[in-house]
Structures are given as structure tokens and as C-alpha cells.
Amino acid sequence: MEDYFMLIISAIFVNNILLIKFLGNCPFIGVSSSMDSAKGMAAACIFVNVLASSMCWVFQKFVLEPLSIEYIQTLAFILIIAGLVQLVEIILQKVAPPLYRALGIYLPLITTNCMIFGVAVLNIRQDYTFMQAFVYSIATAVGFSMALILLAGIRERFIVGKIPKLMDGFPIGLITAGMMGLSFYGLVGIGK
Amino acid sequence: MDPIVINSILAMGGLGLGLGAALSVAAKVFYVYVDPKIGEVADCLPGANCGGCGYAGCSDCAAAMVAGEAAPNACKAGGDSIIQAVAAVLGVSAGAAEREIAKIFCRGTHTSAERKFLYKGIQDCRAATLVAGGDKTCTYGCLGLGTCVTNCPFDALSMGENGLPVVNEKFCTGCGTCASVCPRSIPKIVKESQQTAALCCSHDVGKIVKAICDAGCLGCGLCKKACPEKAIEIDKFLSVVDPEKCVGCGDCYEKCPTGAIQSLLA
Known part of the structure; x- marks a missing residue:
């Protein structure tokens, strides 16, 4: 139990996927300009991340490893993630239209999000059991959501700030993200 | 052949086939009719x-x-x-689309509206409202820092010398960006043909309005009494004109003690 607690704290704060590991930075800058889109992206990410990394784990353990063709992992994982996101999109549109309207435009974006693939690969590299992998993927996605929503909260305030013209938009967003990363670095060393 | 090659081909082929089959089945089962x-x-x-x-x-x-x-x-x-x-x-008739334009619903200029303090912070109305609710004593009035002007996508707004924004009706498309960025919703989108409106947003009682602004609507109701078409209602001390009923006779203009209600057709 304590192990899982450490795993969660580590994935959310200490080894935050966005700010420390620098995975999935395109949506971090891309959809953080307004709070609404950040929330939608965060929810969609948690959903897809958990699904995709569990599926990838199962495929790795029951197909790739028994056949000793782990070298093909990258290709297989990308195929699984892309297929899965498509499947989820089709099913959501029919089964839960309100959820589809809220997450719909973010789902295709997530297909190419490096965080999803990164977590799937990290699960394997760190030799997690299925349960650990499941918890780890929830926790990383929550960490991603937290960083994304924090940045969106800061960037929403930029509209009233005095920002030099050449720094406006992405440059100031990147600098802010860098500063957030720096402050999260203060937590490195807690846990394992 | 090396078993790795065969295994790889089988695994990836199987995966692709499986996902493809799942997708096509899902597309059939979960088909949503889109017009x-x-x-x-x-x-x-x-x-x-x-x-x-x-x-x-x-x-x-x-x-x-x-x-x-x-x-x-x-x-x-x-x-x-x-x-x-x-x-x-x-397959329907369009109906005449009437053009809509923005109008500034405040007449509290530098000289006519009182200020509580001198604001020297960020020159943006949204920032100014965060400081003790803005420097104008009237909590409904235009702060005059021109957030609507800088955000207008069509350059249809400019800041007048009297501290109120001016709409250039030639360029205004009625998109409503100014109304949504204004923290007090002073610019309002009206039909181009609307003839009369009380250019004020204050829901304060007349006594307060009188004390802090020379040009605001007091909610006295003289316009309502004067209107032959019954087009005017008083909503919480603010006169509201129903553009459908108003014929533009102008009877209310003369009765208004502050001149807040006036013709929109310049």
C-alpha cells in the first residue's frame, strides 16, 4: 500500500511527466491558453492514458515477450494507441454524446501525444506489475492535468498583464513553463 | 526463415487485423447518423x-x-x-437579415462621472476592476481604459477624448467581442434600426446615480409615462426600450431629466 502511495506522489509531484520528464509538451503549450480547453484536455488525457497503457502492458506481456520480439515494441504500441483512441471516439459518440462533445476535439490530438506512449514504455522499462502500471498511468495523467491546469490559470491572467510584444503568446508561455519546471525541481529527491 | 521474422509478421499483422476489425465493427454498431x-x-x-x-x-x-x-x-x-x-x-427563405452594431451604453465622461481615486495601474479595464472595483464611483459605468478598443477585431472602436469609446458604424460587424471583453458589458449589440435607448447600465437608485453621475438614468419613469406606444419599461431603476414597439417619436427625449434616453440614429 505504501509503495502505491509513493508511486502516486512520485508520479504527480516529484517526477511530473510534463515539468520534470518533459513528455507531452505540445498540448502543455498548445491548449493551456484557456481554462476550458485545459480542463477538457486533462480529462481526455487521464481517460486515454489509463486505457492505452493498460492495453500496451497486456500486449507486451502476453504477445511480445513470449514471442521474444520486444524490438517491435514502439511500432506495436503506437498502433495500439492510435487504434484505441479511434475506437473510443466512435463508441463515445454513440454511447455518451455529452462526454463526446466535451472531449471529442481533444481525442485525436491525444493519439500523437508523446506522454501516452512514454508512459506505456516507462511501465515496461520499470518492470511494473499490471496493478502498478495501472496506478502509475493514472498518477502521471493526474500530474499532467495538474501542470496543464496550473499553467492555464497563469496564462489566463496574461491578458491583463503588460507583456512586451515580442514575448507575447508562446514565448512567455514557454518561459512560464520553464519556471514552473524549475520550482518542481525543488521536490526532486523526495521518495525514490 | 528465422522465427523472429515470422513471429513479428504474425504479431503485427494480427494486431493490425484485430484493431481494423474492431474499428469497422464499432463503426457499424455505434453508427451515428449525421445529417x-x-x-x-x-x-x-x-x-x-x-x-x-x-x-x-x-x-x-x-x-x-x-x-x-x-x-x-x-x-x-x-x-x-x-x-x-x-x-x-x-430550402427556406432567408428573411432579411438585419445588421447589428455595437452601441456604448454609458455617458459617464471625464467631466460628468465622479471618480473615487486616481488609477495608475495596468491600462486595461479588466485589471482596473480588480482594484477596489474600479476607479469610477459608478459600479456600472465605463472605466474608459479601452479594453474594447484594443480587442475589436475590426478596428471599429476608438477612444474618444471624453473618456468613452466611440463606435465607427462603418466597420462594426456586430460580432460582440467588445461586449464580451468589457468587464461591465457597456457595449451592447443592438439592431441597426433601433431608434431609442437609455444609454446607461446603472441599476442604482436615482438618488445615488444623481450624486455620482450627471448623465445616468435615474429610473424616474418619466420616459415611461411620456411614451405613447408603451415601449419603455423600468427594470431595477433603469429604463429599457423595447425596439419592436418604439416608433422613434422622440416624446421621451425631452422629458428625460438627464438626457440619458436619446435617439440612436445619429
Whole structure:
């Protein structure tokens, strides 16, 4: 139990996927300009991340490893993630239209999000059991959501700030993200 | 052949086949009928996703038009040719789309409206409202820092010398950006043909308005009494004109003690 607690704290704060590991930075800058889109992206990410990394784990353990063709992992994982996101999109549109309207435009974006693939690969590299992998993927996605929503909260305030013209938009967003990363670095060393 | 090659081909082929089958089954089982008209209507719209219609984007607006929730002339930015094209797809008559423009619903200039303190912070109305609710004593009035001017996508607004924004009606498209960025919603979108309005947003009682502004609506109701068409209602100490009933006779203009109610047709 304590192990899982450490795993969660580590994935959310200490080894935050966005700010420390620098995975999935395109949506971090891309959809953080307004709070609404950040929330939608965060929810969609948690959903897809958990699904995709569990599926990838199962495929790795029951197909790739028994056949000793782990070298093909990258290709297989990308195929699984892309297929899965498509499947989820089709099913959501029919089964839960309100959820589809809220997450719909973010789902295709997530297909190419490096965080999803990164977590799937990290699960394997760190030799997690299925349960650990499941918890780890929830926790990383929550960490991603937290960083994304924090940045969106800061960037929403930029509209009233005095920002030099050449720094406006992405440059100031990147600098802010860098500063957030720096402050999260203060937590490195807690846990394992 | 090396078993690795065969295994790889089988595993990846199987995976691809499995996912492909799952996708095509899902596409059949979870098929959602999408009206082809929605695509056709969306093609007619400008595709700028300005949000002026009140929907999330052009495709959203097209869906609402096909469903009958939005009028064929809901696209304000597109102009007449687009309305005709949409109406042709939907097979209905467009109806005359009336142009809408922004009007500034405040007359509290530098000289007529009182200020509580001297604001020297960030020159943006949204920032100014965060400081003790803004420097103007009137909590409904224009702060005059020009957030609407800088945000107007069509350069239709400028800041007048008296501290109030001025709408250039030639350029205004009625998109409503100014109304949404203004922390006090002073610019309001009205039909171009609207003849009369009380240019004030204050819901304060007359006594307070009188003390802090020379030009505000007191909510005295003299205009309501003077109106032969019963087009004026007093809503929480603010006179509101019903543009459908107003004939523009001008009887109310003379009765108003502060001149807040006036003709919009310059």
C-alpha cells in the first residue's frame, strides 16, 4: 500500500511527466491558453492514458515477450494507441454524446501525444506489475492535468498583464513553463 | 526463415487485423447518423470560427441551423451572400437579415462621472476592476481604459477624448467581442434600426446615480409615462426600450431629466 502511495506522489509531484520528464509538451503549450480547453484536455488525457497503457502492458506481456520480439515494441504500441483512441471516439459518440462533445476535439490530438506512449514504455522499462502500471498511468495523467491546469490559470491572467510584444503568446508561455519546471525541481529527491 | 521474422509478421499483422476489425465493427454498431446537410451548410459558412453566432464554431452553428435551433441568418460575420447560400441549402427563405452594431451604453465622461481615486495601474479595464472595483464611483459605468478598443477585431472602436469609446458604424460587424471583453458589458449589440435607448447600465437608485453621475438614468419613469406606444419599461431603476414597439417619436427625449434616453440614429 505504501509503495502505491509513493508511486502516486512520485508520479504527480516529484517526477511530473510534463515539468520534470518533459513528455507531452505540445498540448502543455498548445491548449493551456484557456481554462476550458485545459480542463477538457486533462480529462481526455487521464481517460486515454489509463486505457492505452493498460492495453500496451497486456500486449507486451502476453504477445511480445513470449514471442521474444520486444524490438517491435514502439511500432506495436503506437498502433495500439492510435487504434484505441479511434475506437473510443466512435463508441463515445454513440454511447455518451455529452462526454463526446466535451472531449471529442481533444481525442485525436491525444493519439500523437508523446506522454501516452512514454508512459506505456516507462511501465515496461520499470518492470511494473499490471496493478502498478495501472496506478502509475493514472498518477502521471493526474500530474499532467495538474501542470496543464496550473499553467492555464497563469496564462489566463496574461491578458491583463503588460507583456512586451515580442514575448507575447508562446514565448512567455514557454518561459512560464520553464519556471514552473524549475520550482518542481525543488521536490526532486523526495521518495525514490 | 528465422522465427523472429515470422513471429513479428504474425504479431503485427494480427494486431493490425484485430484493431481494423474492431474499428469497422464499432463503426457499424455505434453508427451515428449525421445529417449530410450539416456538412453542406458548414461549407457555406466563413469557417473563421469567430463565435459571433454564440456557438462554439462554424460547424456547431451549422448543426444548430440544420436542427432548426438557429436561424439561417445566425451568421453575423458572413454577410448577405452567405445567408442566401445557407438558406438555399436548407430550402427556406432567408428573411432579411438585419445588421447589428455595437452601441456604448454609458455617458459617464471625464467631466460628468465622479471618480473615487486616481488609477495608475495596468491600462486595461479588466485589471482596473480588480482594484477596489474600479476607479469610477459608478459600479456600472465605463472605466474608459479601452479594453474594447484594443480587442475589436475590426478596428471599429476608438477612444474618444471624453473618456468613452466611440463606435465607427462603418466597420462594426456586430460580432460582440467588445461586449464580451468589457468587464461591465457597456457595449451592447443592438439592431441597426433601433431608434431609442437609455444609454446607461446603472441599476442604482436615482438618488445615488444623481450624486455620482450627471448623465445616468435615474429610473424616474418619466420616459415611461411620456411614451405613447408603451415601449419603455423600468427594470431595477433603469429604463429599457423595447425596439419592436418604439416608433422613434422622440416624446421621451425631452422629458428625460438627464438626457440619458436619446435617439440612436445619429
